[in-house]
Amino acid sequence: MRLIQITDCHLHADPEARSRHGVPHRQLERVVEAAARLSPDRVVVTGDISEDRTAASYAEAERLLAPLACAWCWLPGNHDEPGLMADRRPLHDTLDLGGRRLLLLDTQCIGQAAGTLGETRLAALRARLAEDGRPTLLAMHHPPVAVGSAWMDALGLTDAAAFWESLAGHAHIEAVFCGHVHQAFAGHGPVSSGRIPVYGCPSTSDQFLPGSADFAVDEAAGPGFRVIDLGREGLATWVERVEQA
Numbered sequence: 001m002r003l004i005q006i007t008d009c010h011l012h013a014d015p016e017a018r019s020r021h022g023v024p025h026r027q028l029e030r031v032v033e034a035a036a037r038l039s040p041d042r043v044v045v046t047g048d049i050s051e052d053r054t055a056a057s058y059a060e061a062e063r064l065l066a067p068l069a070c071a072w073c074w075l076p077g078n079h080d081e082p083g084l085m086a087d088r089r090p091l092h093d094t095l096d097l098g099g100r101r102l103l104l105l106d107t108q109c110i111g112q113a114a115g116t117l118g119e120t121r122l123a124a125l126r127a128r129l130a131e132d133g134r135p136t137l138l139a140m141h142h143p144p145v146a147v148g149s150a151w152m153d154a155l156g157l158t159d160a161a162a163f164w165e166s167l168a169g170h171a172h173i174e175a176v177f178c179g180h181v182h183q184a185f186a187g188h189g190p191v192s193s194g195r196i197p198v199y200g201c202p203s204t205s206d207q208f209l210p211g212s213a214d215f216a217v218d219e220a221a222g223p224g225f226r227v228i229d230l231g232r233e234g235l236a237t238w239v240e241r242v243e244q245a
Helices: 024-037 055-065 082-088 118-131 160-167
Strands: 002-006 042-046 071-075 094-096 101-104 136-140 173-178 185-188 197-200 224-231 234-241
Touching: 002 024, 024 055, 024 224, 042 055, 042 101, 042 136, 042 173, 055 082, 101 118, 118 160, 173 224, 173 234
Parallel strands: 002 042, 042 071, 101 136, 136 173, 173 197
Antiparallel strands: 002 224, 094 101, 185 197, 224 234
16 A cells, blocks of 8 residues: 655645745645656645645645545644634544554644644543554654754654653554654654654655754755555655655
């Protein structure tokens, strides 16, 4: 089975609106075209679909994602309005992948750029992990580990320690996939969690410069997406890029 992750589209109601380094609508269009050519079985969009928090921006997202010949779902990021997203299509918390499942975690903290799960969501996560022993992937917007950029690390998952404590002892968790970082990233959780792999994904909009202490756009990197191939022996994952628009 092939799963594709798309993230951080930052769309406006105006399709011609520009970001710092391109036109988000055109770039998402290119990403969807490239992703569709790889014949995914499922697509997950891990937050920050909108930049201006308008109903029109989510309508544009649906229009631009429509060429995908497979089911897709989304979860909210810090820039999103979950109510407007749900008006377009349901917000799912689980995606059935046959022999596996993908749990979609909402890390949005209203009014904050950083994310949090909180005890209620963490308790629900622990219950969901205990109820099903199938190999499990987790998708979320905010990264639960440091990515090596001081300014971004201050805006990650604020209760990451509690998150990893909730995962401890669950050997069936294969990987965590996050958005928010606007760059390709590969790391892992703490030893106590079994060093679960954590993967960040390029944005379909602007890219952030890896390793930068302060905010900086990576003008050399194009928009991209992550491919996740799921096989009997585990998973393989890599990043694909498209040209800037």
